[in-house]
Amino acid sequence: xxxxxxxxxxxxxxxxxxxxxxxxxxxxxxxxxxxxxxxxxxxxxxxxxxxxxxxxxxxxxxxxxxxxxxxxxxxxxxxxxxxxxxxxxxxxxxxxxxxxxxxxxxxxxxxxxxx
Amino acid sequence: xxxxxxxxxxxxxxxxxxxxxxxxxxxxxxxxxxxxxxxxxxxxxxxxxxxxxxxxxxxxxxxxxxxxxxxxxxxxxxxxxxxxxxxxxxxxxxxxxxxxxxxxxxxxxxx
Numbered sequence: 201x202x203x204x205x206x207x208x209x210x211x212x213x214x215x216x217x218x219x220x221x222x223x224x225x226x227x228x229x230x231x232x233x234x235x236x237x238x239x240x241x242x243x244x245x246x247x248x249x250x251x252x253x254x255x256x257x258x259x260x261x262x263x264x265x266x267x268x269x270x271x272x273x274x275x276x277x278x279x280x281x282x283x284x285x286x287x288x289x290x291x292x293x294x295x296x297x298x299x300x301x302x303x304x305x306x307x308x309x310x311x312x313x314x315x
Numbered sequence: 316x317x318x319x320x321x322x323x324x325x326x327x328x329x330x331x332x333x334x335x336x337x338x339x340x341x342x343x344x345x346x347x348x349x350x351x352x353x354x355x356x357x358x359x360x361x362x363x364x365x366x367x368x369x370x371x372x373x374x375x376x377x378x379x380x381x382x383x384x385x386x387x388x389x390x391x392x393x394x395x396x397x398x399x400x401x402x403x404x405x406x407x408x409x410x411x412x413x414x415x416x417x418x419x420x421x422x423x424x425x426x
Contacts (some may be wrong), residue, residue, distance in 0.1 A: 204358075235416075242402060242416030243359065253412060260418030291358050302412035307353055 202226065204290050204307035212313045217281035221310045225273070225294030231255075232278050233304060234267055235291040243291055249275060250297060279312075287314045319403045324421040328380075329398075333390040335420055336362065337403030340384040346406050348379040349414060350388045359402065362388065393424045 202255040235243035251272040269275040320338040327333040
């Protein structure tokens, strides 16, 4: 079974530039998550999708971050404009919808460096 | 959210059992406990989860106390590849089964 795919693996940009990350979840997983992981900390949820609808985006800095999942499968996370403090690993995860438990499967992440 | 408390770090000898404690005293009766681990430069990897009963799979065992206020993850025979950060998470049913990661326990397996 293929896992969660993310690209690119690494990205280096200058502050005020824009950047986009892509995620392809595990086939059949209706729920998709984007997390931000700053060095030395645990992942922090940015946004959760159920199919193509947003369930929770309370932690997403909406003045600069946006995310979409137009067809309920792939998703993109965008930062515009980037700040130095956005340097982090951006993780995508997916899970089944109709389960009592919430087992999330993670991709390898995209490491963003903002200079 | 039900908060969890873990020691920040621990060492373990290769080939010995590693016992990782977690406190989750505010967990509700229907909220699961999940364990993930994160090896350097990789995404978190699901290990095991449980509600009330002890659980075992090919990776680890999970022992949950009867009052559900704490649990222990057991890696029966630690190898060098088990060196990672281990996260204990109590889900938040009221927040749509949200999983909130804390700082985890950094486990170093030594030869």
